[in-house]
Amino acid sequence: MKALLIFSIMLSGYFLPDVAKPGTKEYLNYSIIKDDKTIGNIRVERSLKDDITEYIFESRAKVKILYSIEIYDKMGVTFKQNVLQQAKLYRTMNGKLKVNNTAIWNGSFYNLSDKDGANGFLKQSIFCSTASLYFNEPGNVKSVFSEKFQKMIPVHKIDSKKYRIDLPNGNSTTYTYSSGICTLVEANTDFANLKFVLTTKPN
Numbered sequence: 648m649k650a651l652l653i654f655s656i657m658l659s660g661y662f663l664p665d666v667a668k669p670g671t672k673e674y675l676n677y678s679i680i681k682d683d684k685t686i687g688n689i690r691v692e693r694s695l696k697d698d699i700t701e702y703i704f705e706s707r708a709k710v711k712i713l714y715s716i717e718i719y720d721k722m723g724v725t726f727k728q729n730v731l732q733q734a735k736l737y738r739t740m741n742g743k744l745k746v747n748n749t750a751i752w753n754g755s756f757y758n759l760s761d762k763d764g765a766n767g768f769l770k771q772s773i774f775c776s777t778a779s780l781y782f783n784e785p786g787n788v789k790s791v792f793s794e795k796f797q798k799m800i801p802v803h804k805i806d807s808k809k810y811r812i813d814l815p816n817g818n819s820t821t822y823t824y825s826s827g828i829c830t831l832v833e834a835n836t837d838f839a840n841l842k843f844v845l846t847t848k849p850n
Contacts, residue, residue, distance in 0.1 A: 671694070671695060672692060672694045673692070673693045673694075673782070673849035674691070674692050674693075674847065674849060675689075675690070675691040675781055675782065675829075675845060675848065675849065676688065676689070676690050676691075676845070676846045676847035677689040677691075677832070677843040677844060677845055677846060678843070678844045678846050679706070679708050679841060679842075679843055680841065680843075680844055681710065681839050681840075681841050681842075682839070686708050686709055686710055687706060687707050687708025687709060688706065688707060688708075689704070689705070689706040689843055690704075690705050690706075691703070691704050691705075691778065691781045691782070692704075693779075693782050693849075698727055698728045699725060699726065699732075700725070700726045700729075700779075701723070701724065701725045701726075702723075702724040702725075702776070702778035702779050702781075703721070703723055703724075703778075704720070704721065704722040704724070704778040704781070705721045705722075706718075706721075707719050707720075710839075716740055716741060717740070717741050717742075718738065718739070718740055719738065719739045720736070720737070720738050721736075721737045721738075722734070722735060722736045722737075722776075722777070722778050722794055723735045724776045724778040724779065724794070726774075726779070729774055730752065730772050730773070730774065731752060731757075731774070731775075731776060731792065732751075732752050733749070733750065733751050733752065734748075734749070734773075734778075734792070734794050735748065735749050735750075735794075736748040736749075736794040736795060744762060745762075746761070746762065746795065747761060747762035748760070748761050748762075748766075748794055748795065748797055749761075750769065750773075750794070750797060752773075755770075756768045756769060756770040756771075757769040757773070759797050761797070766797060767797075769792075769797070769798070769799075773792045775791050776791070776792050776794060777791065777792075777793060777794055777795075778794070780822060780829060781829045782827075782828065782829075782849075784808075784810075784824040784827045784828075784829070785802050785810055785822075787804075788802050789802060790802060791812065793812075793814070796814065796815050798815070800813070800814065800815070801813065805821070808823055808824045808825065809821060809822065809823050810822050810824075818834070818835055819834075819835050820832060820833065820834045820835070821834075828845070828848060828849070829845065830844075830845040831843065831844060831845065
């Protein structure tokens with residue numbers, strides 16, 4: 648269902664990430680808004696230890712169209728010296744597994760897998776994922792890695808603080824930034840326009 652795709656929209660290309668102090672953890676919290684009503688929440692954590700940066704993205708939402716759909720997403724993304732080492736995306740709908748994607752760097756390329764097994768490979772280094780977009784404005788990044796679609800997706804710069812990605816399924820998502828932090832995500836989907844609104848900033 649295309650409606651499910653909006654909860655994991657993210658990216659990859661070279662950029663300089665925001666610098667966090669070693670050993671620290673930072674959190675961003677967002678409300679998921681549909682028709683001016685809060686239908687869920689997102690929490691994004693960034694931790695830094697030595698040369699390893701880890702992002703954990705977790706969201707829960709309940710969408711009612713013809714019937715209620717409860718969606719749970721969790722992503723775990725690890726970078727070493729700014730190069731993606733591993734990216735995992737896990738999604739359930741009403742408790743049933745829908746997505747279980749993994750990308751693992753072996754030193755030469757990424758081995759890709761999904762819930763059905765091996766799903767090919769990607770032969771290039773990745774410097775940004777959708778999870779890292781929340782803490783890092785893409786700047787001049789030309790394309791990003793999508794954990795959901797397991798491929799690079801172009802980034803279109805709308806202005807100095809706003810960027811759009813057009814997904815392979817025909818949907819699009821726009822990210823707005825303030826001081827390098829994503830404050831608003833606008834996701835245009837087949838069934839509704841959704842907003843992820845920042846409610847808690849890092850200390």
